[in-house]
Amino acid sequence: MHLVFLGPPACGKGTQSEILVKKYGYHHLSTGDILRKESASGSELGNLLKLTLANGALAPTDLVNKAIKKDIEKYSKNSILFDGYPRKIDQAHFLDDIIAETNGEIRRVFYFDIDVNDLLQRILNRVTCKDCGAVYNLQTNPPKKEGVCDNCASTNFVKRGDDNEAILENRFKYFLEETAPLKEFYQKRGILTVIDASAPLKNVTEQIVNAL
Numbered sequence: 001m002h003l004v005f006l007g008p009p010a011c012g013k014g015t016q017s018e019i020l021v022k023k024y025g026y027h028h029l030s031t032g033d034i035l036r037k038e039s040a041s042g043s044e045l046g047n048l049l050k051l052t053l054a055n056g057a058l059a060p061t062d063l064v065n066k067a068i069k070k071d072i073e074k075y076s077k078n079s080i081l082f083d084g085y086p087r088k089i090d091q092a093h094f095l096d097d098i099i100a101e102t103n104g105e106i107r108r109v110f111y112f113d114i115d116v117n118d119l120l121q122r123i124l125n126r127v128t129c130k131d132c133g134a135v136y137n138l139q140t141n142p143p144k145k146e147g148v149c150d151n152c153a154s155t156n157f158v159k160r161g162d163d164n165e166a167i168l169e170n171r172f173k174y175f176l177e178e179t180a181p182l183k184e185f186y187q188k189r190g191i192l193t194v195i196d197a198s199a200p201l202k203n204v205t206e207q208i209v210n211a212l
C-alpha cells in the first residue's frame with residue numbers, strides 16, 4: 001500500500017516524508033537519493049548513470065525508471081512513500097506497470113497545494129544550521145528559541161546558496177508543465193488528496209494522517 005507525494009520544489013514534502021517514515025516505517029523512495037546510491041554502487045546501471053551525470057546531463061528518463069524499478073522490486077514487501085516520483089505522466093504510467101508487477105497498490109496520492117508567492121517566501125526564509133545541518137524556516141518552522149539551533153544550540157545559521165529566484169522559477173515552471181497535470185491523472189482515479197501546504201508543518205502532517 002504505497003503513497004505518492006506530488007508538489008513543487010520546497011513545498012515541504014521532503015520534511016513530511018521524514019515524519020511519516022519515522023511514524024509508520026514507510027520505505028522512503030526519493031529520486032535524488034536513488035540516483036546517488038545507484039551511481040555509487042558500481043553496478044552496470046550505476047556506471048551508466050555516473051557517466052551521464054559526469055557529462056553534466058540530466059539523468060534520462062529510461063535510466064531513472066530503471067533505477068526506480070530496481071528499488072521498488074527490492075522493497076516491494078514494504079509500503080513505499082514516493083517523494084518526487086513520478087514527475088511526468090509517462091513516469092506515472094511506468095510506475096503503474098511496476099506496481100502491478102509487484103502486486104502493490106497506490107493507496108493515496110497527496111498533492112501539496114501552495115501558492116508560488118508563498119513558496120518563494122518560504123524559500124527565502126529557509127536557513128540551515130552551519131554546525132549540524134538542521135533546516136529551519138523562519139516563517140513556518142523556526143527554532144524554538146530565536147537564533148539558537150534546537151539540535152546543537154549553535155547560533156550560526158546560513159541561507160542556502162541555490163535558493164535564488166531564477167532557479168526557483170525554472171524549477172517551478174517545470175513543475176507546472178510536467179508534474180502538475182498528474183493531479184488530474186490521480187484525481188480521476190479517486191485516490192487524490194489535496195493538502196494545504198501553506199499551513200504550519202504540524203497541521204500539514206495532520207492533514208496527511210487524517211487522509212490515510
Ligand SMILES: [Zn+2]
Nearest residue numbers: 129132149152
Ligand atoms: Zn545545529
